[in-house]
Amino acid sequence: MRSYSFRKLDNRIMISLAYAALIIALIPLASILIETVGRGLSAISFSLLFEEIPPLGQPGGGIGPAIQGTLIVVALASIMGIPIGVFSGIYLAEFRQSRLASVARFLNDVLTNVPSIVLGIFGWTLIVVVIGWSVIAGAIALAIMMIPIVTRTTEEAIKLVPITIREAAIALGVPQWKTTLTVVLGSAKKGIATGILLAVARISGETAPLLLTILGNRFWFSGFTQPTAALPLAIFNFSQSPFRTVDLPRAWGASLILIFIVLVINIIVRYATREKYG
Amino acid sequence: MSRHKKTQNFLSKLKTNPKKRFSGDSVFRTVVALIACNIFIILGLIIFKITQGSWLSIQTYGINFLWGTTWQPFPSNQNSPPIFGALPLIWGTLITSAIALLLGVPISLGIALALSEFAPKNFNYVISFFVELLAAIPSVIYGLWGILVLIPFLQNNVYPHLQAVLGFLPFFQGTIRGSSVLTGGIVLAIMIIPTVSAISRDVFAAVPNSQREAIIALGATRWEKARIVMSYGRSGVVGAVMLGLGRAVGETMAITMVIGNSFNMFTSLFEPGSTLASIVANEFTEASSPPVYISALMEVGLLLFALAIVVNASARLIIWRSTRKIKEVEMF
Numbered sequence: 068m069r070s071y072s073f074r075k076l077d078n079r080i081m082i083s084l085a086y087a088a089l090i091i092a093l094i095p096l097a098s099i100l101i102e103t104v105g106r107g108l109s110a111i112s113f114s115l116l117f118e119e120i121p122p123l124g125q126p127g128g129g130i131g132p133a134i135q136g137t138l139i140v141v142a143l144a145s146i147m148g149i150p151i152g153v154f155s156g157i158y159l160a161e162f163r164q165s166r167l168a169s170v171a172r173f174l175n176d177v178l179t180n181v182p183s184i185v186l187g188i189f190g191w192t193l194i195v196v197v198i199g200w201s202v203i204a205g206a207i208a209l210a211i212m213m214i215p216i217v218t219r220t221t222e223e224a225i226k227l228v229p230i231t232i233r234e235a236a237i238a239l240g241v242p243q244w245k246t247t248l249t250v251v252l253g254s255a256k257k258g259i260a261t262g263i264l265l266a267v268a269r270i271s272g273e274t275a276p277l278l279l280t281i282l283g284n285r286f287w288f289s290g291f292t293q294p295t296a297a298l299p300l301a302i303f304n305f306s307q308s309p310f311r312t313v314d315l316p317r318a319w320g321a322s323l324i325l326i327f328i329v330l331v332i333n334i335i336v337r338y339a340t341r342e343k344y345g
Numbered sequence: 346m347s348r349h350k351k352t353q354n355f356l357s358k359l360k361t362n363p364k365k366r367f368s369g370d371s372v373f374r375t376v377v378a379l380i381a382c383n384i385f386i387i388l389g390l391i392i393f394k395i396t397q398g399s400w401l402s403i404q405t406y407g408i409n410f411l412w413g414t415t416w417q418p419f420p421s422n423q424n425s426p427p428i429f430g431a432l433p434l435i436w437g438t439l440i441t442s443a444i445a446l447l448l449g450v451p452i453s454l455g456i457a458l459a460l461s462e463f464a465p466k467n468f469n470y471v472i473s474f475f476v477e478l479l480a481a482i483p484s485v486i487y488g489l490w491g492i493l494v495l496i497p498f499l500q501n502n503v504y505p506h507l508q509a510v511l512g513f514l515p516f517f518q519g520t521i522r523g524s525s526v527l528t529g530g531i532v533l534a535i536m537i538i539p540t541v542s543a544i545s546r547d548v549f550a551a552v553p554n555s556q557r558e559a560i561i562a563l564g565a566t567r568w569e570k571a572r573i574v575m576s577y578g579r580s581g582v583v584g585a586v587m588l589g590l591g592r593a594v595g596e597t598m599a600i601t602m603v604i605g606n607s608f609n610m611f612t613s614l615f616e617p618g619s620t621l622a623s624i625v626a627n628e629f630t631e632a633s634s635p636p637v638y639i640s641a642l643m644e645v646g647l648l649l650f651a652l653a654i655v656v657n658a659s660a661r662l663i664i665w666r667s668t669r670k671i672k673e674v675e676m677f
Binding site: 074075078084085087088089095096098103151154157158161164168171173174175176177178180181182184186188192193211214218233243269271272275279282303306307315322325326330333337 | 349350352353368369370372373374376377378380381382383384385387388390391394395397398451452453454455456458459460462463464472474475476477478479481482483484485486487488489490492493494495535538542566567568569571588591594595596597598602622625626629630642643646649650653654657658661
């Protein structure tokens, strides 16, 4: 048995190391937020938000098409991904004993972990080969990314609905499908909305799948079968530019907008779900 | 749960009523089941399309693709065919992931222990929010921050000292480059911290309190209590680490931006390199011809897909088994 004073010292050191780990992990977060806000704010202006993207190295202009492109691609991906995700989640939760559900649940976890660049290759082979670089290909890649997240969170949200509420509806003679669609979904809607928001936040920052599908040019949206610009791709392109003094401020401005979107969604989600943890 | 089953049984009895065979319920069930089957279609299509795309490369290079060390889409001699071998990419992926785990896992475990064992509860809530924010930041922003903030810092303040101290090892020799394998590994370490720490924290939180009470009753210090908690949740932690590995292997944008993108079998960590994911991001859009070039990149994607599936599936299996074990013990 080691001496008491040694054990006390050991205890002190190890606990301080655990807190030190916490601080070490928060340094990059603080650095990223401070740098993005600091360097991004000075780049943000009316023209940055609304004007067309100039060629690399040329002063003036903005990142308007990138903002527009991200909004369009994310909206289209959501239109495809959310209904599929929510209904799959309903199936997994409402018929959870069925064999199909347990296999689907496992594969859903598998799909969550497919690297995003692989989904980009998939979008490329499925759509780009046929109709060329296009908004629709990017939206499909992002929708595939979204489906497993929405499915999982919908399932969890529905599982939290108390059985008594369900029984009350059934006792009133409401058929099961109507119970699910009105009563159960009604009481789970907050949890489902949370999952959808998280999925939207996740896909709006995704770069790799878009790189292989919508390509990322400098122009305004010109149709669903045409390539378009997107915020993450704009950041990537600016960061690779040889004309650092002109293009890097734009990259930071675009990062600030992207980080703002993602943070706002995360804070809303945290606020909405706070009672679950408190 | 049994009550739920009873309700379900009751409902399924209603459903077998012959008059009600085409009731709304059975239609509803069929429709949602069909929608839920999207997952089979998506995964099946992904595997089919990517295998189909890489078939040309698989046929041309066979198993040699895995240990070839040359990547020449456009050979200098016009008449010789392009050559593709992925070993340096596999090497790059392995080494960057190993660095990420080596640096990220101890920090993540420290965070998980601080949050589950040492810190007061309300502090806990705020801090875990911040750690989770690390997971929410888009990968491309990590890349931008890596290029413009992290690389200058490491290159000027860290790497020279590292080389001065550990320079006798082959991994720390040669010219110091900012865009290097080591920088890639460090960025990945930061990116896996939220995943590994959140799951380890949940694993530690699932350790029954009776274990903690027992060791405290024996007069243990708080650290000794934490050690018991860790050894109890060991297999769950292994699962968390594997999930972190899965994230590191598949991470694309941030690593593409900081690793330097050169195709070589590096020995020094200060050399630039490439990973399976980074080469696809870097070369795919420019690889229009020859057709075998695209096909080789797709085979790289297929390798990445297979690697990610194996790593993640074993992680899930380990976590699932460890939580089941904890639940079984709790029953007694």
